Amino acid sequence: DSGVTQTPKHLITATGQRVTLRCSPRSGDLSVYWYQQSLDQGLQFLIQYYNGEERAKGNILERFSAQQFPDLHSELNLSSLELGDSALYFCASSVGAGTNSPLHFGNGTRLTVT
Amino acid sequence: AQKVTQAQTEISVVEKEDVTLDCVYETRDTTYYLFWYKQPPSGELVFLIRRNSFDEQNEISGRYSWNFQKSTSSFNFTITASQVVDSAVYFCAIILTGSARQLTFGSGTQLTVLP
Numbered sequence: 541d542s543g544v545t546q547t548p549k550h551l552i553t554a555t556g557q558r559v560t561l562r563c564s565p566r567s568g569d570l571s572v573y574w575y576q577q578s579l580d581q582g583l584q585f586l587i588q589y590y591n592g593e594e595r596a597k598g599n600i601l602e603r604f605s606a607q608q609f610p611d612l613h614s615e616l617n618l619s620s621l622e623l624g625d626s627a628l629y630f631c632a633s634s635v636g637a638g639t640n641s642p643l644h645f646g647n648g649t650r651l652t653v654t
Numbered sequence: 655a656q657k658v659t660q661a662q663t664e665i666s667v668v669e670k671e672d673v674t675l676d677c678v679y680e681t682r683d684t685t686y687y688l689f690w691y692k693q694p695p696s697g698e699l700v701f702l703i704r705r706n707s708f709d710e711q712n713e714i715s716g717r718y719s720w721n722f723q724k725s726t727s728s729f730n731f732t733i734t735a736s737q738v739v740d741s742a743v744y745f746c747a748i749i750l751t752g753s754a755r756q757l758t759f760g761s762g763t764q765l766t767v768l769p
Contacts, residue, residue: 542698575757583745583759598756630699642689643757645699 543567544646546631552652558619561649563631565612571595571634572614573643574606578627589614590637621653656681656748658760666766667736675731675763677746685751688722688729693762694742702744705729707751736767 543566553559565572574586576599585598589608600606603621608614618625628650632643657680667673679688690702703713705722713720717734733740743762750756 542700573757582761583747583757585756585758588756596756628697632699642701642704644701645691647696647698650697 542644542646544631544633544644546629546646546649548649549647550650550652552654553621554654555621555623557621557653558617559621559651561616561618561629561631561651563614563616563633563646565614565631565633566644569633569635569644570612571637572608572612573632573634574600574614574616575630575632575645576627577630577648578624583630586616588637595637618651623653626651626653656683656686656750656758658746658748658758660744660746660760660763662763663761664764664766666768668768669738670735671767672732672734673736673765673767675733675744675746675765677729677731677760679727679729679746679748681748681750683750687749687751689747689749689757690720690729690731691745691747691759692742693745699745702731733765736765738767738769741765741767 545564547562570591573588577583586600588596606616628648630648632645635641659678686707688705692700719732721730745759745762747757747759
């Protein structure tokens with residue numbers, strides 16, 4: 541168990557809808573990252589937050605947004621969903637914002653858009 | 655930009671065989687970290703190892719060993735005496751130091767260990 545908690549585990553929704561994925565980092569970790577794993581794109585970095593502030597942005601669509609709250613949990617909001625957004629979404633956390641600690645991943649949220 | 659290549663898409667071995675998973679990376683930076691993660695059928699990503707670009711010492715952890723060779727930009731992973739529970743997708747990844755923490759993953763190698 542990595543200590544990173546993601547909810548829900550599974551989500552099935554229709555095109556055009558909006559969903560929110562939630563992540564609680566490991567105790568003591570200040571950084572949260574979101575990754576998307578799809579069959580065609582593999583594992584892609586979406587966005588990073590450190591102590592409530594956005595730190596880095598990757599291949600995140602404009603229809604997607606995220607935030608990190610004062611209690612350090614994070615939410616990833618996906619709107620105007622398309623079939624191609626179906627994927628496994630991972631949250632990861634680490635102690636700092638730099639590269640001196642590994643990322644620990646949650647179990648992921650499997651999103652299915654029908 | 656950095657890149658990780660895992661040329662072996664799928665590998666199948668019989669239990670107790672040794673197996674090596676290849677990882678080749680590309681980066682112009684001199685300082686970086688390399689990682690291996692395991693994704694079992696249940697789907698979670700499990701951290702296995704992190705290696706600093708300045709540390710070329712090979713590492714062994716039980717049945718797992720890693721061979722880092724900067725000269726060939728490779729960071730290969732060997733499982734000795736494989737077991738059925740080793741069946742998973744294994745990802746190699748790289749992150750540059752001093753940058754925003756973007757882990758760049760390879761496409762993964764699906765390892766199947768047959769009983």
